[in-house]
Amino acid sequence: MSTEWNVYLDNNATTPTDPRVVEKMIPYFHEISANPSSIHGAGRRARDAVEEAREIISRLVNCRTEEVYFTSGGTEADNLAIKGTALSQNERKKIITSEIEHHAVLTTCEHMAKFGYEIVKTPVDQHGIVDLDFLSKSVDENTLLVSIMHANNEVGTIEPMGEITRVAHRHGAIVHTDAVQTTGKIPIDIDALGIDMLSLSGHKFYGPKGIGALVVRRGIRFEPLHHGGHHEKNKRAGTENVPGIVGLGKACDIALAEMASEEERIKAMRERLWAGIDHNVEDVRLNGHPQKRLANTLNVSVRYIEGESMLLNLDMHGIFASSGSACTSGSLEASHVLLAMGLPHELAHGSLRFSLGRFNKDEEIDHVIKVFPEIVRKLRAISPLYKDKSGRH
């Protein structure tokens, strides 16, 4: 089956780089390609570009310019935050995170257990909101770091960062947040929220891949993971990825100007998609918080059928999404996020994530609404569970 459709609804995995970002980057591959550490004129021009990007990022999250440290992306920023703070001290030996973190945080925390750290994973409720009572009881004088994501990549639930930092700071713990899914999508005021460290990544909001940043508030100590030259104030050695940094800056620039209107437009499309699915397919459920959720994320579970088989059918119709089904993960384990939210295995199995973005159009949503019910009908006709549970064929 061939199709002319090319409906990319996997923007939480990565976004297409905005052409305006690409355009801004191009001169920095050849014309302005000197090393920003060089003191000659060519080097100074590259340095200016790097510092300009740093300044734009600081405006996007409301921090000081010198608090932005460039990294190779979200994963490195998460590693640097967690390992960097752990390496900088010897007194506190507990790290608190949540059960629904991205693997960049979860695996890093689990790794720190090998070095004598106690790792506590805060549970979440049915909507994916962290249990503040549990957190409050867990934080103590031995707690070094509380690392909880700003919004979850699978279901889009937005965590109450202000309350989290209040609880953590009572005992002097540092708060890190993985804001990879929120940066450029919703306003972030790191100051008002009281966040100490924040990870962001370019490719999740129309910037290039392989560039990100860790924002570290003044006074928060952390050790570098990369040693070498004096880059990034000795906190991250290595010649700067200048085109990437410039692209990241441009992505932030666009977000500052368009975030509010884009959020509204994307949310309207997502609501239409959900309504279209909900009205035309029975036995579906919405995963994630009904309101406190990223405007672009729609995670649904379709009962009695499995996610990969839905994805393959959608793919045939030129629609690209993702699933938390065990069958789609290399490890054959269902999404840890959905399971932590209390979904039974069967519903995690039938989960689908549509994540919308800047380049989606209304007619693409219409296309999904048109073909999806038929895909579900076809797969349910094969499913032994459908008959069993409903008495229909």
Add this chain to the structure above:
Amino acid sequence: MQYSEKVMDHFMNPRNVGEIENADGIGTCGNPVCGDLMTFYIKIEPRTEDPDEARIADIRFKTFGCGAAIAVASMASEMAKGRTLTEISSMSRDDVANMLDGLPPVKMHCSNIGVQAIQEAVKDYLKKIGRDDLAGRIKGCPKKEN
């Protein structure tokens, strides 16, 4: 991950989907790895207890699972049709995977449950006609799920 054209063909157009009323044997096998489910329904002809004579005359299935699981069930059903019970008891997951021009390594376990569920259906038939001894010799599904 890439599926072969044959897998995609059987996935998009699965053969022998459905159920058989008054089936001679019904077999279900669940996937301990990812939690999927397959049920096969078989009709036997002639309905003898001689496993070298009795053949699968008709076969239907239902599957809750991934693309590979659906393709495996479809292919296995085609392969099983017309076979004697002895032949079914020696069918392996590799036979099905080979007929599908291979499966990605991570999907080989889906091939297991296809064969095992059909073998369960055969066991069910043998038990129904009072030959638990013969049924006991067929491997079937390792962990019975109901």
